[in-house]
Amino acid sequence: MEPEGASRHPPKRRVPVAAPPRMADPHPLFDDTSAAGGSGPPPGRGYGAPPPAASQYPPPASFLGEPVSSLAMAYGTSLASQGRDIVDRNIDRLVPVGRLKYYFAVDTVYVGRKLGLLVFPFMHQDWQVRYQQDAPVAPRFDVNAPDLYIPVMAFITYILVAGLALGTQNRFSPDSLGLQASSALAWLIVEVLAILLSLYLVTVNTDLTTIDLVAFSGYKYVGMIVGLVSGLLFGKTGYYMVLGWCCISIFVFMIRTLRLKILSEAAAEGVLVRGAKNQLRMYLTMAIAAVQPLFMYWLTYHLIR
Amino acid sequence: MAFTLYSLLQAALLFVNAIAVLHEERFLRHVGWGSDQGIGGFGEEPGIKAQLMNLIRSVRTVMRVPLIAVNSVTIVLLLLFG
Numbered sequence: 590m591e592p593e594g595a596s597r598h599p600p601k602r603r604v605p606v607a608a609p610p611r612m613a614d615p616h617p618l619f620d621d622t623s624a625a626g627g628s629g630p631p632p633g634r635g636y637g638a639p640p641p642a643a644s645q646y647p648p649p650a651s652f653l654g655e656p657v658s659s660l661a662m663a664y665g666t667s668l669a670s671q672g673r674d675i676v677d678r679n680i681d682r683l684v685p686v687g688r689l690k691y692y693f694a695v696d697t698v699y700v701g702r703k704l705g706l707l708v709f710p711f712m713h714q715d716w717q718v719r720y721q722q723d724a725p726v727a728p729r730f731d732v733n734a735p736d737l738y739i740p741v742m743a744f745i746t747y748i749l750v751a752g753l754a755l756g757t758q759n760r761f762s763p764d765s766l767g768l769q770a771s772s773a774l775a776w777l778i779v780e781v782l783a784i785l786l787s788l789y790l791v792t793v794n795t796d797l798t799t800i801d802l803v804a805f806s807g808y809k810y811v812g813m814i815v816g817l818v819s820g821l822l823f824g825k826t827g828y829y830m831v832l833g834w835c836c837i838s839i840f841v842f843m844i845r846t847l848r849l850k851i852l853s854e855a856a857a858e859g860v861l862v863r864g865a866k867n868q869l870r871m872y873l874t875m876a877i878a879a880v881q882p883l884f885m886y887w888l889t890y891h892l893i894r
Numbered sequence: 895m896a897f898t899l900y901s902l903l904q905a906a907l908l909f910v911n912a913i914a915v916l917h918e919e920r921f922l923r924h925v926g927w928g929s930d931q932g933i934g935g936f937g938e939e940p941g942i943k944a945q946l947m948n949l950i951r952s953v954r955t956v957m958r959v960p961l962i963a964v965n966s967v968t969i970v971l972l973l974l975f976g
Contacts, residue, residue, distance in 0.1 A: 768898065771899045772898060774899060775897050775898060775901070775902040776897065778899075789945065789949070790942050790945045790946065791942065792945060
């Protein structure tokens, strides 16, 4: 029962059209094949189809001028602005925006020094974050302060370099990129949760916040990127050598940074403080630092063939 | 390396369910992890076992009602979408 010429159109929809009622027309140009009620051509007809006998059918774009769709557009706009108001009012409960700004207060000199510190932490002497009236100084002024700029950028760059590595081996597809991204993100969340759990169990009185832990866990992506790039340029030997070096440097970096935060002051100075508590904290610091090279290898080895 | 965020959510839900299922009287007491056992002295710091017991008890108390809701939603979604 398909009317001719309708096979190349998508199924007709009822659109309230201000078209002249065809029932009263005594001499129609051709048969009115639309459903009773006079629906016009569907708006989504497609750009290639020329309007047949345009006199009786409204042009395709005029659905925007219909009263119903203008009402819908107004409603949608008001919904969107309402939603934005709700988000603005409640965003402070979910994401501490004020705290986040501290972690992004960086400048070029800091980023350069921090990257150098991440791949060569052996010469740096003073790892203590400077304080200013009970609050830690912004990363711009102290190279020891954790930031979120480098981890976020390194994460995104890691995903891009992973896509590049997959592409050079003809294994690339757009969803594999998304898979890499969500896999790395899931491992990051698991790692941060595990560190939080172990910090809770050992009852460490520390001022490490969750965002600090995310920042510290994100620093290993820098080493991963350097290892991946050298693996792409110099093959497997280059990858293993550079990744080994970056693993050692991130291990030393994490130990020296976390020692000051987790251990008590006396033990952090290097004085051998006996006691089960300090021993446990030392083990915890070493475990956190040792997990980083494992993750670095785990997240990159399948990209280098 | 198909460790997606979705599988992380699934694993977390199953893990929290597992903690919620540990019954105080029938099981934990026999293992020695009941809530009234192992309360240390007042001044000393709780050890790892006491912290773990505290954690289990607080997870069970806090997550009991939300777990009902999340489990129901998960069951319905898995039934519908496989």
